[in-house]
Amino acid sequence: MPTELPAPQVQALISYLEQEAQPAIVLDTDYNILARNTAYQRQFGIAGRSIVGEKCFHVSHHYSMPCDQAGEHCPMKAAFDKRGADRILHIHHTPRGPEHVDVELRPILDGQRDVVAYVERLATVRSAHAHASNDGLVGRSPAFMDALSALQRAAPSMLPVLLLGESGTGKELFARALHEASDRAKGPFVVVDCSGLTETLFESELFGYEKGAFTGANTRKPGLVETARGGTLFLDEIGDVPLAMQVKLLRLIENGTFRRVGSVETLHADFRLVAATHKPLEKMMAAGSFRQDLYYRVSAFPIHLPALRERRDDIPLLVESFLQRLARNGRRLTVAPEAMARLQAHDWPGNIRELRNVLERASLFADDGRIGLAQLPPAGRNPAPTMGAQGEAGAAAGRLADEDLARFAAGFAGTRQQMAAALGMSERTLYRRLRQLNMG
Known part of the structure; x- marks a missing residue:
C-alpha cells in the first residue's frame, strides 16, 4: 500500500507553494492531484474546474492510464525509482491547446525514505509550438522533442552550444529559441554568417575597425562582438571560418577580449556563444582544417537537429x-x-x-x-x-x-x-x- 502524506503536511506544502511564482501541484502516490497553487490555476486552470482529486495524467494528457503505460516517459515512476527529482519535456493539454511544458517532479520522503507525495513544477516552453504557428519552432515528434529538451537544458547556462544538423534543419531558429529561453533574452541576438567571408572581411565584421585601418575605412565601425554585448552571438556555419582566423576566434572565446582592426586597445566581450554547422568538424580536425582546441571550446553542449525525414x-x-x-x-x-x-x-x-x-x-x-x-x-x-x-x-x-x-x-x-x-x-x-x- 502506498504511504500517504498526512493532511497537516499537505496544507503546509500548499502554503509553501503559494509563495512560488511558478505553477505547481501536489500529487499523492496514486497520481491524484491533492492541491495546486494560484500560479497553476492562472496559467493552466479552467474556470469552474478544481482538478483537485483528478488524476494528473487525465488532466495533462487526457489519458485514461499513467504516461508510462501510454508509451511515454512518466516522471513519477522515474522519481520514485531513484528517490530523486526527474525532469521531462511533455506536451500538455492547456486552455490554449497543446503546449510544450517542461515538467520537474520531486518526491517527498518520510524518515524511512519512503515516497509519500510529489511536488510537480511546470514551465511552458514559449519558444516552440506543439500546434501550427506563424512563427518560431513547430513540432511534436520524438526527434524534435529530444532536440527541444536539450535546448531547454542548455538555455539557463552560459555553456557554448553547438547545433549540428544538415542544411535547412532550422539551425538559426533553434539558436534564436535558445537565446529567448536564456537569461539573456532581453539582450541582442546577433547572427554572424561565417560562410563566404574572407579572412580580412571576417575579422573586420567580427571585431570592427578603426577609422583609417584600411582603404575605405572612413569611420570607426563596431564589430558584431560589440553589438552582441549582453546577448547571444550566433556563429552560423562555423566550419567555414578561415583557419588563420580560428586562432583569433579561440582567443576571443577563451579570454573574452579582442581588438578592433587597426587598434591597440583591448576590449572586453560579453556574449553567450552559440555556433552551428552542417560540416563534420571531427573529420575536419583530423584533416587539419579545423583546430582541435577551438572545437572543444565551441562544442561544450552539442545538440543534434533532426533532418525532416x-x-x-x-x-x-x-x-x-x-x-x-x-x-x-x-x-x-x-x-x-x-x-x-x-x-x-x-x-x-x-x-x-x-x-x-x-x-x-x-x-x-x-x-x-x-x-x-x-x-x-x-x-x-x-x-x-x-x-x-x-x-x-x-x-x-x-x-x-x-x-x-x-x-x-x-x-x-x-x-x-x-x-x-x-x-x-x-x-x-x-x-x-x-x-x-x-x-x-
Missing part, C-alpha cells in the same frame, strides 16, 4: 504553419490528403527549407485554394524521385560531400537557380559551396 510526423504541422504564413487577402490554403501523403513520403534532402519552397511554389498554382498532386513539383510528388543521375545526387543534397557536389554541378545543364531547386538547397548555399570548390 527523421521527423515525418511533424510534416502536417509544418505544412499547416507554412500555409498560414502564405495566406493572402483572407485566402486560406488547404492540402488534399493524397498530396499530404506524398509530402510525408518524400525524403526532403533540403529539409524544412525545401518543404517551404515546394509549398510556396504549389500555392501559386492552387487557383481553388487547394494543393493537390498536380500542384506539387516532381520532386515533391514522388516518394522516391527518379530523375536520372542528377536526381540521385539531388536526393542526397543535404549530405553531399564536396566531390559529389562537384560531379553533380559539372554534369548539370540548367541554370544555378534550377540546380539549387534540384538539390533542395538555397541559391546562397549552392553559391557558397561552389565557390569553395572554385566552381563559382
Whole structure:
C-alpha cells in the first residue's frame, strides 16, 4: 500500500507553494492531484474546474492510464525509482491547446525514505509550438522533442552550444529559441554568417575597425562582438571560418577580449556563444582544417537537429504553419490528403527549407485554394524521385560531400537557380559551396 502524506503536511506544502511564482501541484502516490497553487490555476486552470482529486495524467494528457503505460516517459515512476527529482519535456493539454511544458517532479520522503507525495513544477516552453504557428519552432515528434529538451537544458547556462544538423534543419531558429529561453533574452541576438567571408572581411565584421585601418575605412565601425554585448552571438556555419582566423576566434572565446582592426586597445566581450554547422568538424580536425582546441571550446553542449525525414510526423504541422504564413487577402490554403501523403513520403534532402519552397511554389498554382498532386513539383510528388543521375545526387543534397557536389554541378545543364531547386538547397548555399570548390 502506498504511504500517504498526512493532511497537516499537505496544507503546509500548499502554503509553501503559494509563495512560488511558478505553477505547481501536489500529487499523492496514486497520481491524484491533492492541491495546486494560484500560479497553476492562472496559467493552466479552467474556470469552474478544481482538478483537485483528478488524476494528473487525465488532466495533462487526457489519458485514461499513467504516461508510462501510454508509451511515454512518466516522471513519477522515474522519481520514485531513484528517490530523486526527474525532469521531462511533455506536451500538455492547456486552455490554449497543446503546449510544450517542461515538467520537474520531486518526491517527498518520510524518515524511512519512503515516497509519500510529489511536488510537480511546470514551465511552458514559449519558444516552440506543439500546434501550427506563424512563427518560431513547430513540432511534436520524438526527434524534435529530444532536440527541444536539450535546448531547454542548455538555455539557463552560459555553456557554448553547438547545433549540428544538415542544411535547412532550422539551425538559426533553434539558436534564436535558445537565446529567448536564456537569461539573456532581453539582450541582442546577433547572427554572424561565417560562410563566404574572407579572412580580412571576417575579422573586420567580427571585431570592427578603426577609422583609417584600411582603404575605405572612413569611420570607426563596431564589430558584431560589440553589438552582441549582453546577448547571444550566433556563429552560423562555423566550419567555414578561415583557419588563420580560428586562432583569433579561440582567443576571443577563451579570454573574452579582442581588438578592433587597426587598434591597440583591448576590449572586453560579453556574449553567450552559440555556433552551428552542417560540416563534420571531427573529420575536419583530423584533416587539419579545423583546430582541435577551438572545437572543444565551441562544442561544450552539442545538440543534434533532426533532418525532416527523421521527423515525418511533424510534416502536417509544418505544412499547416507554412500555409498560414502564405495566406493572402483572407485566402486560406488547404492540402488534399493524397498530396499530404506524398509530402510525408518524400525524403526532403533540403529539409524544412525545401518543404517551404515546394509549398510556396504549389500555392501559386492552387487557383481553388487547394494543393493537390498536380500542384506539387516532381520532386515533391514522388516518394522516391527518379530523375536520372542528377536526381540521385539531388536526393542526397543535404549530405553531399564536396566531390559529389562537384560531379553533380559539372554534369548539370540548367541554370544555378534550377540546380539549387534540384538539390533542395538555397541559391546562397549552392553559391557558397561552389565557390569553395572554385566552381563559382
